[in-house]
Amino acid sequence: MRDPGNIELVGRSRELAELESILREAGENAPVVVVVEGVPGIGKTTLVEHFLAAHPDLPAFSAVCTPWASGHPFGVAQQLLGAAVTSEDPVDVARELVAAVDPPAGDVPFVFVLDDAQWADLASLQALTSAVHLLDRPAMIVLVTNSEPPEGVPADVLDLLDRHRRHRIHVRPLDASDTRRLANTLAHLDLPAPVAHQLVQHTAGNPRHLTQLLQEVDPSAWSQWQPVLPVPRTFAAKVQSQLSACSAPARALVESAAVLAGDPRFADAAALAGIEHPVEALDEIHRAGLLTVGEHRGVTVLTFPSPLTRAAVYRSLGPIRLRDLHDHAAQIVEDEGRRLDHRAAAAPFADPALADELDTYSAQRATVGAWSAVADALIKSSRLTVDRGEREQRLIRAVDALVGASNLPQALAFAPEIESFPESPLRDAVLGYLAILRGRPAEADLLLTQSWTACDPGTDPATAALICQRRVLDSLVRWHGPDLVEWASRAVALVDPGDPSAVESAAIMGLGLAATGQVVEARAAYDTLSAKIALGAQSQRFDMARGWLDLALDDPESARQELESAVPTAFRMGSTRISLWAQAWLARTQFALGDWSGAIATVDRAVHQLEDAALDLVRPLVHWTGAQTHALRGNWPAAHEHLRLAAASSHDYPMMFIPSSLARAQCAEVQADYAAVIRALEPLTRLQPREGIDEPGFWQWPDVYANALVMAGRVDDADTFLTPHEERAAERGHRSAMARLGYARGRVAGARGDIDAARDVFETALTHLDTLPLPYDRARVNFAYGQTLRRAGKRREADAVMQAAREGYFALGATSYVQRCDRELKAGGLNLKRSRFTLEELTPQERAVTELVAGGASNKEAAGELFLSVKTVQYHLTRVYAKLGIRSRSELAAQFRDQE
Numbered sequence: 001m002r003d004p005g006n007i008e009l010v011g012r013s014r015e016l017a018e019l020e021s022i023l024r025e026a027g028e029n030a031p032v033v034v035v036v037e038g039v040p041g042i043g044k045t046t047l048v049e050h051f052l053a054a055h056p057d058l059p060a061f062s063a064v065c066t067p068w069a070s071g072h073p074f075g076v077a078q079q080l081l082g083a084a085v086t087s088e089d090p091v092d093v094a095r096e097l098v099a100a101v102d103p104p105a106g107d108v109p110f111v112f113v114l115d116d117a118q119w120a121d122l123a124s125l126q127a128l129t130s131a132v133h134l135l136d137r138p139a140m141i142v143l144v145t146n147s148e149p150p151e152g153v154p155a156d157v158l159d160l161l162d163r164h165r166r167h168r169i170h171v172r173p174l175d176a177s178d179t180r181r182l183a184n185t186l187a188h189l190d191l192p193a194p195v196a197h198q199l200v201q202h203t204a205g206n207p208r209h210l211t212q213l214l215q216e217v218d219p220s221a222w223s224q225w226q227p228v229l230p231v232p233r234t235f236a237a238k239v240q241s242q243l244s245a246c247s248a249p250a251r252a253l254v255e256s257a258a259v260l261a262g263d264p265r266f267a268d269a270a271a272l273a274g275i276e277h278p279v280e281a282l283d284e285i286h287r288a289g290l291l292t293v294g295e296h297r298g299v300t301v302l303t304f305p306s307p308l309t310r311a312a313v314y315r316s317l318g319p320i321r322l323r324d325l326h327d328h329a330a331q332i333v334e335d336e337g338r339r340l341d342h343r344a345a346a347a348p349f350a351d352p353a354l355a356d357e358l359d360t361y362s363a364q365r366a367t368v369g370a371w372s373a374v375a376d377a378l379i380k381s382s383r384l385t386v387d388r389g390e391r392e393q394r395l396i397r398a399v400d401a402l403v404g405a406s407n408l409p410q411a412l413a414f415a416p417e418i419e420s421f422p423e424s425p426l427r428d429a430v431l432g433y434l435a436i437l438r439g440r441p442a443e444a445d446l447l448l449t450q451s452w453t454a455c456d457p458g459t460d461p462a463t464a465a466l467i468c469q470r471r472v473l474d475s476l477v478r479w480h481g482p483d484l485v486e487w488a489s490r491a492v493a494l495v496d497p498g499d500p501s502a503v504e505s506a507a508i509m510g511l512g513l514a515a516t517g518q519v520v521e522a523r524a525a526y527d528t529l530s531a532k533i534a535l536g537a538q539s540q541r542f543d544m545a546r547g548w549l550d551l552a553l554d555d556p557e558s559a560r561q562e563l564e565s566a567v568p569t570a571f572r573m574g575s576t577r578i579s580l581w582a583q584a585w586l587a588r589t590q591f592a593l594g595d596w597s598g599a600i601a602t603v604d605r606a607v608h609q610l611e612d613a614a615l616d617l618v619r620p621l622v623h624w625t626g627a628q629t630h631a632l633r634g635n636w637p638a639a640h641e642h643l644r645l646a647a648a649s650s651h652d653y654p655m656m657f658i659p660s661s662l663a664r665a666q667c668a669e670v671q672a673d674y675a676a677v678i679r680a681l682e683p684l685t686r687l688q689p690r691e692g693i694d695e696p697g698f699w700q701w702p703d704v705y706a707n708a709l710v711m712a713g714r715v716d717d718a719d720t721f722l723t724p725h726e727e728r729a730a731e732r733g734h735r736s737a738m739a740r741l742g743y744a745r746g747r748v749a750g751a752r753g754d755i756d757a758a759r760d761v762f763e764t765a766l767t768h769l770d771t772l773p774l775p776y777d778r779a780r781v782n783f784a785y786g787q788t789l790r791r792a793g794k795r796r797e798a799d800a801v802m803q804a805a806r807e808g809y810f811a812l813g814a815t816s817y818v819q820r821c822d823r824e825l826k827a828g829g830l831n832l833k834r835s836r837f838t839l840e841e842l843t844p845q846e847r848a849v850t851e852l853v854a855g856g857a858s859n860k861e862a863a864g865e866l867f868l869s870v871k872t873v874q875y876h877l878t879r880v881y882a883k884l885g886i887r888s889r890s891e892l893a894a895q896f897r898d899q900e
Ligand SMILES: Nc1ncnc2c1ncn2[C@@H]1O[C@H](COP(=O)(O)OP(=O)(O)OP(=O)(O)O)[C@@H](O)[C@H]1O
Pocket: 007, 008, 009, 010, 011, 012, 038, 039, 040, 041, 042, 043, 044, 045, 046, 047, 116, 146, 182, 207, 208, 209, 211
């Protein structure tokens, strides 16, 4: 076999692992046979080459089987032997094989590889099978075969291969992320995710086709809009020769099917081909393997074996033939969109009348939110338009629709073209929209300001409403309630109440009202709107916004329902973008309700979609919950990965920066690193304006920050910081916010030694939570309460409260905190598990300190963890050293390890 050289193998970790485990088995009980199978070009040979290259120590004997040699008995055996065979009996040849393989020292298995084993001669296969049984050494036979054996393979050979299928490795198609890797390694190309998906569909994930395409096609072509993707040259030549072998009517039928696209009806294809005996023609192309026949709702339809075949046929047609076929097809098909598609494809030059029709059609599709169809029609319309201004306008609108269809990468591919157009309100609004979604506040603000200044709402209310709508989104992600309300009201006033801009703006308006403290008005706005909202894309936005509001306003159960119904996009042409927002808040809702596994599943699903959406704006929001949940569950590698992906800076939108900061703070809190909590949240105290960020319920940061201040010894700062938040929460009657602030307030009272006040505050906080389904918040209050009691020396009382915290955390799977509770309980003294050794001479406090320090914690960390001062930790440690007769931390660690 060849050396794989430096081709990077993508997407094969599972197959390689399978081969490894079979090899291990071969090392134990000889011999094993493994069949590596898959369609041509799927990468079978490449896989085996890489496997062998990873084991240079294995003695490997390879042969390549070919159709023309398959009739020659022992042809393959001779290749393995490197010499002619001297007998015609498979068992004799087996002996020759055994004698020829020169056993190296050690017990490594022999590996025999037959590539394209479907073409092996039967005699050689028999000899090889016998040989491995005769060897007194472990051996592994790798049979590389085609899963769709071509015609002419002898039945005996297939039968023998079948019998070897106990170990079978099916080589899978590459997926979109493999394809992106491939593009990167082969062509240094950063393939946009949707293009990668398209390519996978186009090639059925076949690495041979993918490799060829990526090498043959100019890289810039991938970001351009192409009605039919290109075909690898060798594949095109193969299809071409199949076509040439067909009779004229059969060929006409295949070509018609290719022009009709999708899975066309046989009747349509036959009509388009204009042939007399369509069934005979169909029979012929079916036998040639160019088309298959199927049924769809009782109608006979034609299907190409792969999209690549259809593309090859289509691209083989000359311009005149294509024009004629499309022209004719436009008269045959029934669907209006398709008819227009055919007419557009048939039009070689600009065609203003057709361009207008496509524009009108796009407007119809827009009313139901079918943004992909809108974009497609507008792109075509633009290409057919004569007037330059109008042509540009249509393309700009197409890009807006692409964003609406959540095809941000494709929209971005058009961005340079649009940037080259003269400034206009519409152009700037669309480019501003792109800037928002990419998380670029300064650029978005500039473009939207420019756009609004140049726009005259009196003469062009539609564009004005569009700008307002983009401003609504911009205000939302800047988390600026008053602006949001203002722009939403403008949008609603500018257009017809049923207009999408008006409805979409109104659907977000409630969030703006709530962010400025107008909670009652916010709820009322949604109640009014819910009566009016249409099903479909608009209701998705509505459900998302309302769910978000309900979560913020202490109704997580309703929030869960609303957000869940805003997640699916398929059945009502919803937007992936809105769905991703909904998933981000759904994950938070599940977290709040204590369904942490659900939250993690939601995050994982959203992360997957996020990869393809190029939507930086929602990235931190999604990863925030991932980071926090994993940290609490003690899965630090996952938590750190989410933290990394949640990163955002203060130059980003608050909607990115706030969740990113919270994620960092919450992870640091789990680690009792309060200095890091303060570092993460301090910038939030400087954000302007304050209304949104301080509005209770939306961003639960004040308690985390105040708690860290107390733990860092800044009790007065915590006190001052908390007061306005407490006032606002009380004013709104926001129970969970009052409870959370109580958590921090109780710490303040405890730190000041006023245990009675602390007890009051904690008890009130728990009462607020009594009727709310927020188990994590409850556990958190109990934990702080327990620690505070213990510090005040109320050990028995502390123990009971800490036990409640422990149970809460345990039910959530918050292992990080279960451990902290256990340490507290030990420090509390009542639940102490006594060691049989000298450690039992330690007091509970000393033991808790010892355990942490022996585990590698610094005095400061131990102090943070146990809610003690650093001085106290030092004091305990000195006593521990004295009692145990040791002098250093490492001695302490060693002794502790021995005795645990
Ligand atoms: N996992 C992979 N990563 C990168 N490139 C790959 C991978 N698999 C295959 N290729 C590339 O695709 C091409 C086809 O692969 P290969 O020859 O291994 O296919 P095959 O399944 O053996 O096909 P056939 O049945 O025709 O022998 C090769 O040029 C190889 O470089």
